[in-house]
Amino acid sequence: MIRINSVSFRYGESLRNAISDVSLTIDDGDFLGIIGASGAGKSTLVYSINGVIPHHFRGDFFGEVLVDGMDTVQTRPEELAKFVGSVHQDIDSQMVASVVEDEILFGLENFKTPHSEIELRIEEALAAAGISGLRDRDIGSLSGGQKQKVAIAAIIALRPKIILLDEPTGELDPQSSRKVFETLRELNERFGITVIVVEQKIMLLCEFSKHLAVMERGGMILNGLVHEVLQRADKLEEAGVNIPRVTTLARKLRERGLYSGAMPLDLDGARVMMREAMRDAAL
Amino acid sequence: MSGFLSYMNGDSILHRLNPLTKLLMSAALCASCFLTHRHSVVIGVIVFNLCMSYSAGGLKRSLAMSVSFIKLALLLFVLQVFFVREGNIILTLPLNIYITDKGALFSSLFSLRLVAATMPLAIMLSVTRMSDISNVLAQKLRIPYKYTFALTTAIRFIPIFSEEMAGIAEAQTARGVEFDTKNFFKKIRLLLPLCVPLLISSVRKIEGSAISAELRGFNLRTRECGYKTYRFGLRDAGALVLTAAIIAAAVLI
Ligand SMILES: Nc1ncnc2c1ncn2[C@@H]1O[C@H](COP(=O)(O)OP(=O)(O)OP(=O)(O)O)[C@@H](O)[C@H]1O
Ligand SMILES: [Mg+2]
Numbered sequence: 334m335i336r337i338n339s340v341s342f343r344y345g346e347s348l349r350n351a352i353s354d355v356s357l358t359i360d361d362g363d364f365l366g367i368i369g370a371s372g373a374g375k376s377t378l379v380y381s382i383n384g385v386i387p388h389h390f391r392g393d394f395f396g397e398v399l400v401d402g403m404d405t406v407q408t409r410p411e412e413l414a415k416f417v418g419s420v421h422q423d424i425d426s427q428m429v430a431s432v433v434e435d436e437i438l439f440g441l442e443n444f445k446t447p448h449s450e451i452e453l454r455i456e457e458a459l460a461a462a463g464i465s466g467l468r469d470r471d472i473g474s475l476s477g478g479q480k481q482k483v484a485i486a487a488i489i490a491l492r493p494k495i496i497l498l499d500e501p502t503g504e505l506d507p508q509s510s511r512k513v514f515e516t517l518r519e520l521n522e523r524f525g526i527t528v529i530v531v532e533q534k535i536m537l538l539c540e541f542s543k544h545l546a547v548m549e550r551g552g553m554i555l556n557g558l559v560h561e562v563l564q565r566a567d568k569l570e571e572a573g574v575n576i577p578r579v580t581t582l583a584r585k586l587r588e589r590g591l592y593s594g595a596m597p598l599d600l601d602g603a604r605v606m607m608r609e610a611m612r613d614a615a616l
Numbered sequence: 617m618s619g620f621l622s623y624m625n626g627d628s629i630l631h632r633l634n635p636l637t638k639l640l641m642s643a644a645l646c647a648s649c650f651l652t653h654r655h656s657v658v659i660g661v662i663v664f665n666l667c668m669s670y671s672a673g674g675l676k677r678s679l680a681m682s683v684s685f686i687k688l689a690l691l692l693f694v695l696q697v698f699f700v701r702e703g704n705i706i707l708t709l710p711l712n713i714y715i716t717d718k719g720a721l722f723s724s725l726f727s728l729r730l731v732a733a734t735m736p737l738a739i740m741l742s743v744t745r746m747s748d749i750s751n752v753l754a755q756k757l758r759i760p761y762k763y764t765f766a767l768t769t770a771i772r773f774i775p776i777f778s779e780e781m782a783g784i785a786e787a788q789t790a791r792g793v794e795f796d797t798k799n800f801f802k803k804i805r806l807l808l809p810l811c812v813p814l815l816i817s818s819v820r821k822i823e824g825s826a827i828s829a830e831l832r833g834f835n836l837r838t839r840e841c842g843y844k845t846y847r848f849g850l851r852d853a854g855a856l857v858l859t860a861a862i863i864a865a866a867v868l869i
Contacts, residue, residue: 385827414831425776426824429769429832431623435747442841443833451843471623473775487832 335359335382335495335527340396342377342386351377353551354396359529359544361494364521366538366559367531369548370573375531376422378548379499382529383419384410401494415444418488422499424480433459433475434468437487444491458490461524463516478509485516495527496520502534510534514541536577539563539598547572560596579603586610621741621775629851630672630743635752637852638744642736644859648866649733655721657866658728664862665735672743678735685734689727696723746772752846754839761837769825773818780817784810 337357343350352374359365369375380386384405387394398405401416421427430436437455446454459465462482467475472483481501488496498517502510514537520526532538538545539559546556549572555562563569563580570576579597583606586592591610597603630638645665649658669678696719703718750764785807793806 383831385831389827389830409835410831411833411836414833419828419831421824421828423821423824426821427828428772429747429765429825429829431746431768431772432625435745438843439747439829440832442843443837445836445841448843469625471625473622491832 334361334399334401335529336397336399337378337381338397338399340378340381340398341394342381343393344377344390345392347392350551352381352548355381355548355551355553357546357553357556359495359527361527362521362525364518364528364541364543365530365546366542366544367529367546367548368533368535368538368572368574372550373548373572374551375548376499377551379419379421379497379529379531381405383417383497384408384413385419411443414493415491416493417495417497418491418493420481420484420488420496420498420501422503424477424484424501424504427484428472428480431472433464433470433472433483433486436472436483437490440487440491454490454492458486461489461516461520462486463512476509477504478506478512481505481509481513482516485513485520489520489526493526495529498528498530500531500533502532502537510537517541535575539577547574549573559598563596563598579606582606621738621771623745624672624674624677624742626673626743628672628743630668630739632851633855634846634848634852635744635748636756636846637848637855638740639749641855641859642740644863645736646733648863649729651863652866652869653725654869655725655728657869658725658732660865661732661862662728662735665732665739669735669739669742672739674739674742677742678739681738682731682735685731689730692730693723693727696726741771748844748846751842751844755842755846758839761839761841765829765834773821773825776821777814777818780821781810781814784813 335358337355337359340355341350341353355374355378367375367378377386380390381394381398382400382405384400386392387406388410394406400408400413403413403416405413428436429439434455437458438451441451441454455468456465459468462485464479464482464486467479467483472480475483485496485498485501496517501513505513517528517530518541521528528542530538530542542559544557545559545562547554547562547569554572555565555568563577566576566580566584579599579602582603583592583596586606591613592606594606594609595602597606633641645661649661652658666675666678669675697715698713698719700716700719700722703716705714706717706720707715709715746768750761750768753759753764753767754761788806788810
């Protein structure tokens with residue numbers, strides 16, 4: 334479990350807080366999506382969870398973050414990393430090796446995984462990320478989506494309880510983006526790994542995540558179950574989040590008294606909603 | 617140019633040599649080009665380089681790479697050949713410009729050396745994984761892993777930065793800046809201001825890289841952490857004998 338208690342952070346040279354008074358609790362096994370406009374403080378929040386703040390980025394840090402009971406201020410980031418695996422925004426700069434296999438090996442070696450276990454861990458991680466065929470490939474020759482999966486595999490090999498991803502689909506086409514999210518869902522459902530993902534594509538978050546947190550100008554303005562958050566269209570718009578078209582449609586239908594069911598989150602939900610609305614309209 | 621440093625997967629003898637042997641071999645090949653004063657030896661080194669890359673399955677790439685070096689070598693040849701004034705004149709051009717036999721020999725040797733000496737390292741790097749280089753240097757030469765890792769990271773970032781540069785140049789071209797000018801100096805003048813955004817994005821990338829390494833336990837690493845061990849075998853002994861022979865030939869012929 335992660336507890337974030339009234340956390341504020343101001344980067345060293347900066348004049349204003351990058352995040353202010355953010356509180357959030359993330360339960361084990363959750364799939365949390367974080368959304369917000371550019372500069373809202375999403376990456377800063379991510380860094381506060383994995384201990385990069387305050388250990389790497391200097392500045393004024395207030396509040397408290399507890400990861401599995403460990404205080405991030407008192408725990409070294411590499412200790413936290415055994416529980417929280419992170420994939421940051423710029424994927425190219427995160428690679429430490431030239432070949433996929435070595436990329437996964439790096440963390441395993443550093444954390445002194447018993448040598449007898451290493452082969453198994455590599456195979457397992459490659460399979461979980463769906464890239465078993467890429468083991469000996471040069472990383473420079475991979476596509477953006479494949480690189481994301483390599484980064485995810487390198488984290489999974491360390492068997493963390495939580496994985497934290499900052500805009501993993503930022504440079505991907507819709508199809509590869511979906512594939513990355515399908516991989517994340519699999520990790521969440523099959524291995525019970527808590528997934529926290531910063532993402533701009535609202536439709537993906539609606540479909541895949543359980544909870545949704547919305548950030549605006551350093552603050553957390555909404556957080557709750559996905560369909561609850563989607564009800565607050567006014568606030569979402571204020572935060573610069575594109576509201577899914579099915580949500581807008583649902584709102585309009587509701588206003589006219591044509592629909593009263595649950596907020597649709599995907600195509601199937603939209604189909605159910607439309608059927609009900611058409612039936613009501615026909616009556 | 618992109619991709620000429622990238623790893624080429626394979627299982628050739630060259631792939632299986634100890635990384636240290638490969639580094640030594642490429643250094644020796646490079647040195648032998650400068651130890652000799654004979655064209656034939658330098659040409660021999662070039663042929664040897666091509667044989668090596670053929671055996672590793674990378675002949676096409678090596679040839680493509682040599683083409684760009686040959687162009688540079690030709691340019692240097694032309695620039696140099698007119699400046700040597702000693703020796704017998706073999707060709708007279710107007711404006712008191714002439715080429716001497718000494719000049720032609722000297723400049724051609726220089727250009728050949730350039731081509732021959734740049735190839736070995738590029739070939740070796742294309743058949744060696746970066747992490748093997750950093751690990752073998754740490755394990756066998758006892759260089760702290762921090763430094764060997766920094767070295768291989770620097771090499772890995774070359775193509776990333778050149779791609780970045782190309783991206784920035786493309787963005788400027790879209791705004792109407794003409795980078796595809798043939799004028800060398802004009803091109804330099806246009807590219808220079810791009811160094812600032814490149815520098816900023818590079819610093820950011822390096823920062824990101826440091827964070828990512830740190831979060832995967834970089835600071836916990838000790839020399840014993842390496843999973844692979846790098847023993848020297850018969851193959852390496854053979855390669856080293858061959859290397860010694862090449863150096864001897866360069867000195868003696
Ligand atoms: N290293 C830094 N030094 C100083 N200020 C920073 C630094 N990184 C971010 N900031 C500032 O902190 C604020 C929040 O930035 P952050 O990167 O967390 O936003 P974000 O929501 O991740 O945005 P994006 O969607 O663009 O990634 C911004 O105003 C930004 O300018
Ligand atoms: Mg960000």
